[in-house]
Amino acid sequence: MKNIVLLGSTGSIGTQTLEVVEKLKDKFSILALAAGKNIKLLKEQIIKFKPKYVSVADYIDMKELEKEFNDIKFFCGEDGLFELADIPETDIFVVATNGIVSVKATIKAIENKKTIALANKETLVMAGDIVMKKAKENNVSIIPIDSEHSAILQCLNKQDNPYAKKLWITASGGPFLNNSREEMANFTAKEALKHPRWMMGKKITIDCATLVNKGLEVIEAHHLYNFNYDNIKVVIHPQSIVHSFVEFCDGSFLAQMGVPSMHIPIQYALSYPDRFEGIKTNSFNIYNKKLEFLEPDFEKFPLLKTTIECGKKGGLMPAILNAANEVAVYKFLNGEINFLDIEKIIYNEIENSKNILKPSLDEIFETDKQIRQKFL
Numbered sequence: 001m002k003n004i005v006l007l008g009s010t011g012s013i014g015t016q017t018l019e020v021v022e023k024l025k026d027k028f029s030i031l032a033l034a035a036g037k038n039i040k041l042l043k044e045q046i047i048k049f050k051p052k053y054v055s056v057a058d059y060i061d062m063k064e065l066e067k068e069f070n071d072i073k074f075f076c077g078e079d080g081l082f083e084l085a086d087i088p089e090t091d092i093f094v095v096a097t098n099g100i101v102s103v104k105a106t107i108k109a110i111e112n113k114k115t116i117a118l119a120n121k122e123t124l125v126m127a128g129d130i131v132m133k134k135a136k137e138n139n140v141s142i143i144p145i146d147s148e149h150s151a152i153l154q155c156l157n158k159q160d161n162p163y164a165k166k167l168w169i170t171a172s173g174g175p176f177l178n179n180s181r182e183e184m185a186n187f188t189a190k191e192a193l194k195h196p197r198w199m200m201g202k203k204i205t206i207d208c209a210t211l212v213n214k215g216l217e218v219i220e221a222h223h224l225y226n227f228n229y230d231n232i233k234v235v236i237h238p239q240s241i242v243h244s245f246v247e248f249c250d251g252s253f254l255a256q257m258g259v260p261s262m263h264i265p266i267q268y269a270l271s272y273p274d275r276f277e278g279i280k281t282n283s284f285n286i287y288n289k290k291l292e293f294l295e296p297d298f299e300k301f302p303l304l305k306t307t308i309e310c311g312k313k314g315g316l317m318p319a320i321l322n323a324a325n326e327v328a329v330y331k332f333l334n335g336e337i338n339f340l341d342i343e344k345i346i347y348n349e350i351e352n353s354k355n356i357l358k359p360s361l362d363e364i365f366e367t368d369k370q371i372r373q374k375f376l
Contacts, residue, residue: 001026002028002092003029003089003092004017004021004031004032004270005032005085005087005090005093005109005114006030006032006033006094007094007095007096007102007105007120008034008035008119009042010036010038010041010042011097011201012200013096013145013266014094016263016266017266017270018030018045018049019263020263020266020267020278021270022049023279024267024270024276027276030050030051031052031053031087033045034054034055034081034102035054035056035057036056036057037061039056039064042056042065043065046069046072052072052073053073053075053083053087055076055083055084056074058076062074062075078101081101081105082108085105085114086108086112090114091115092114092115092270093115093116094117094119094269095119098122098201098204099120100122100126100365102120102123103120103122103123103126103127103131106118107131110134110142113139115141116141116142117266118143118269119144121204121220121322122322124219124223125311125318126318126319126322126364127361127364128220128222128318129358130364131223132226141272143272144220144224145269146220147243147244147265148221148244149217149220149244149265150243150265150269151170151265152246153268153272154256154268155246155254155256156246163248164227164246165249166231166232166233166246166247167221167227167244167245167246168244168247169217169232169234169244170235170240171208171235171237171296172238173211173237173294174195174196174208175208175209176192180300185338185339189206189332189335192205192332192339193205193206195208196238197260198240198262202333203326206329206333207325210304210342210343211296212303214234214296215305215307215311216322218232218234218308219307219311219318222311229312234304235294235295236293236295236296237291237292239290240260241258241259241260242256242257243256243258259284264278303342303343306321306347307321313355314357315355315356315357315358316353316354316356316363316364316367317353320355320367321346323367323371323372324345324349324350325346327375328341328342328345329342331375353367
């Protein structure tokens with residue numbers, strides 16, 4: 001029985017993680033939960049999974065929960081996440097939050113030598129050099145939950161396979177794969193959120209529509225597997241059946257295939273390196289499947305190229321890109337800008353920001369803060 005601390009329990013990845021744990025309750029136990037504002041769902045999760053520790057974003061919510069669940073130790077805010085990172089009996093620290101709120105807590109858990117199951121992109125995009133150095137110093141495994149990075153790990157068999165030559169990250173192409181830029185300019189957030197294959201949170205779904213998400217995954221893969229950017233490629237695969245390839249030095253390709261469901265990479269991250277029967281066992285019918293693999297259209301989706309270029313530049317540039325993108329995406333979701341204006345906001349911040357090649361964690365967070373404050 002492994003004890004799990006789950007950050008982001010009420011989000012898309014968090015709720016699916018709990019579904020995996022419920023299916024495998026003889027192997028995993030929920031030790032702690034952390035959530036934001038969805039207190040109604042959190043209460044249901046507390047009743048069902050009986051954690052010993054819970055952290056919420058708001059102090060008032062914490063005090064109300066303490067009245068109802070007097071056998072649980074509660075925390076709140078960023079300090080609360082730090083407290084969860086310090087729980088000694090933790091086996092797996094699952095980071096399923098959006099945004100930067102859990103980055104420092106993740107580093108704290110690494111320093112406490114806890115295995116990290118990582119779904120949060122900001123951790124590696126913003127602070128990949130720092131995080132991976134900490135992981136190496138503390139002999140900690142960072143197991144990806146992303147379907148693409150999980151696929152790569154499964155194909156490599158181990159994170160430092162010396163025979164691997166290139167990583168090929170698949171992308172569905174998002175909801176606008178077959179639309180022109182002229183058409184894209186007029187699409188609403190409701191239309192952009194209609195992803196053809198995956199059920200995800202709103203922010204990441206818009207990132208899939210711009211293909212920023214795929215560029216961020218290239219940055220993550222660079223840090224996770226220590227691959228040069230020139231050896232990490234993106235391929236459009238509309239069917240989302242192959243979740244990524246690894247190309248080896250002898251010309252062989254290995255691919256991981258399956259239904260487009262996050263339950264599988266979540267479960268693999270928890271069970272790694274073992275495999276268990278789970279929610280999606282025997283659910284994939286391979287017959288009559290058509291597989292297409294297309295080159296990305298960088299003119300139609302220029303932010304894919306921009307995101308990868310920011311990764312190559314390193315330093316503060318990925319954090320600058322990340323903050324500008326998040327601001328722009330939420331402006332689009334709120335109806336303040338049109339779809340292609342996301343590009344304009346990102347380009348403006350990249351062009352007007354100064355890079356620092358080896359920033360400290362404080363410099364990374366200060367840069368993120370400054371960019372966001374411009375749009376308040």
